[in-house]
Amino acid sequence: MEFMIEPLPIDVVHLMAAGEVIDSLSAVVRELVENALDAGATRIVISLWADQWRVRVSDNGAGMTLENLRQAARPHTTSKIRDRADLQNIRSLGFRGEALYSLAQLSQLEILSRPSSEMQGWRVAYDAQGEAAEIETVAIAPGTIITVDQLFETWATRRDALPSAAQQLKAVQTVIYRLALCHPQVTWQVQQGERDWISLWASRTAKQRLPQLVRGVQEAELHEISIASGNAVESSLYLLLGLPDRCHRRRPDWVNVAINGRLVHLPELEQTLLAGFRQTLPRDRYPVCFLHLHLLPQQIDWNRHPAKTEVYLHNLDYWQQHVSQAIEQALRLNPASIPEPLSSRRVGTVIKAAESGADYRVHRTIAPGEPLPSVLRAIAQVHNRYILAEHPSGMWLVEQHIAHERVLYEQICDRWQLLPLEPAIILNHLSQAQVEQLQHLGLVVELFGDQIWAVRSIPALLAQREDRVDALLELSLGGDLQTAQVATACRSAIRNGTPLTLTEMQTLLDQWQQTRNPRTCPHGRPIYLALEESALARFFRRHWVIGKSHGLE
Structure with missing residues (x-):
């Protein structure tokens, strides 16, 4: 089924939290990669030229038709929601339809794309209003290639206020690691210019992915458990934890919570994770754990913060209880296993x-x-x-x-x-x-x-x-x-x-x-x-x- 990119009704726009803020290279990478994941990509290639303020993201996802490409960078255009009822049924990483429009205003934006159902692809370059300024046919494999060049060229004060290139690349790495942990089935290749930087091979679960992200962590030191929720067929809990006698860290930097493919900030669940390891770790050490909840859209309100990292979670007490039980089950020496x-x-x-x-x-x-x-x-x-x-x-x-x-x-x-x-x-x-x-x-x-x-x-x-x-x-x-x-x-x-x-x-x-x-x-x-x-x-x-x-x- 092909989805059309269309403008959102004005009443839906007014119901949404403030739009995406493109304020750094890492924000660009995050928005483009989330679009690739929404398109079903299983391989994503990211190229960075920090000194040229240039980013290119290639994927093997569904691709876009010429009609969709014409609409893609206009304000509040998206294929992911249609009306106010869809705000309660969000199943994608992006939905506000502002990222590409913002990038068109802040940079030179170019998209090459080809759906698998078509024999040729299209290249579209956009002006500052998100309108298609140049259109031509190209020969590419199915998927999408988006290039953002001369970022913040017309906003020099933004460039001057940004951290050093090394700090920005560190932020980009964090974005990639966070998304890669949530989507272990995706192969990732990241380059700085023409030099390979990060390579992550596809994995079945986060247990095989985490050792690729955290130095010194081995798969044998990790334990994973999946539990289907009793109140909804489509809800489940996945917990990956480092065994406390083998794997822990000096900082709580790998205590992560994700919901439906995105890491989020939920202090209540993070404290539940930390409490589950109380009196099991040496003093001043913290666990390595990753909690991923797959929930029905109606159980989540993503429309809380522009970055979508803060959410309202319905039935929070219920999930806190299930997380505690999952930790207890995972830490036992279970004869059945x-x-x-x-x-x-x-x-x-x-x-x-x-x-x-x-x-x-x-x-x-x-x-x-x-x-x-x-x-x-x-x-x-x-x-x-x-x-x-x-x-x-x-x-x-x-x-x-x-x-x-x-x-x-x-x-x-x-x-x-x-x-x-x-x-x-x-x-x-x-x-x-x-x-x-x-x-x-x-x-x-x-x-x-x-x-x-x-x-x-x-x-x-x-x-x-x-x-x-x-x-x-x-x-x-x-x-x-x-x-x-x-x-x-x-x-x-x-x-x-x-x-x-x-x-x-x-x-x-x-x-x-x-x-x-x-x-x-x-x-x-x-x-x-x-x-x-x-x-x-x-x-x-x-x-x-x-x-x-x-x-x-």
């Missing part, structure tokens, strides 16, 4: 001898719970610090203290409980800030004498501990309730150097696997090291032919 054993029997044979020496005694026990299905089987304890476990894909080393810390922390968060103390614990020489901190955490603290304080309640996990006094002093030194819960879990967890029996090791593994965030402790340290069977096979040269490895032919 574990592949079937490949050669785990061979791994068990190699290290079976370790089991015979695992008869240990324990000073601090782990309370057994109900038996749970486990993909890990405890085999031995290494240096009274690590649990060696057999896994369907190889072997895992699990650090016992921080694994238990994760278990206790989530139990404490779910069931934070203060018990009365009888007799009270006496603390000396507390500052007023320390007293207020303990009271802020809900503990009952009373003046008992000169610089003497009586603490009459305590977190349940600390109630029977011999180091209760030290624990209370630690809690008094600052932090919110969550910090106190982390400190309580850390102090209560089984210590490294404590021997465990096989039963106790298995109980800990079972409990740990069922936690919500099993990959890291509440301080952000990784809990386990995976030794994959495939890596073991390569190391031990199990692919060698025995005869040849012995020098026999």
Whole structure:
């Protein structure tokens, strides 16, 4: 079906937010690339001559007929909406019909285009009013080539106010990366003059695209999950996240939210993403995550800001809840997602001898719970610090203290409980800030004498501990309730150097696997090291032919 470019009715123009602002090279690239994506392009080539204020964008999209080319650069002309009702049913990246008209006013604009249904293409050059000034036939492949030359030539003050060329190119790169992440199926080629600059190959999902954009990120460090919404067939949620024990950053610069192919600024959902990683990352580190919502047009109001990066999202609470659930699901060690054993029997044979020496005694026990299905089987304890476990894909080393810390922390968060103390614990020489901190955490603290304080309640996990006094002093030194819960879990967890029996090791593994965030402790340290069977096979040269490895032919 061919869509015609037509002027918008004046009442629709008045209903729209202020038009597009072409104020930089990056804005030009954004507008032209969005048009290419709306045209169904799967390959986009961008050429930049920053010193000449020139941009060219080529695509293999649907192309335009001569009739459409005549209309394309006139004000408020578009093929994407027709009337005011269409403002509630926007399915394209652009819809206001002002970008090409603005470019015609600010530069020398030329478009070459050919629909796949026609044998020849057309070249049209436009004047400052967006009228076709030159028209001629050209031989080109199906698609569109738009050239913007001498940008801001008649607006010298705009040129003078722009950042340096290097900064503008950085902004262009950001625009391309943002759109490329949302459209991984598109191949991108970007050139500075005649020199190749950025090349991004087509990918099936953002999981394969993100490592092309972020240096140091590998596909194995990422996990993706897709969830169809229960309230609408056409609505879905895609979440890509860096596993917190492997992938995080110093700044929240890769916490991104997209809706229907465009990155947007939605602080509520961005905070939901950050909250989902709380107490899973090291201090002052931020997650790598990309949330892409595919929604019905009626659920979004794009007509909020000229750049269309700020939107009104209906049912925001509903999507916040679904995002939180998706993060929780993605961070779990889900047995259903574990592949079937490949050669785990061979791994068990190699290290079976370790089991015979695992008869240990324990000073601090782990309370057994109900038996749970486990993909890990405890085999031995290494240096009274690590649990060696057999896994369907190889072997895992699990650090016992921080694994238990994760278990206790989530139990404490779910069931934070203060018990009365009888007799009270006496603390000396507390500052007023320390007293207020303990009271802020809900503990009952009373003046008992000169610089003497009586603490009459305590977190349940600390109630029977011999180091209760030290624990209370630690809690008094600052932090919110969550910090106190982390400190309580850390102090209560089984210590490294404590021997465990096989039963106790298995109980800990079972409990740990069922936690919500099993990959890291509440301080952000990784809990386990995976030794994959495939890596073991390569190391031990199990692919060698025995005869040849012995020098026999």
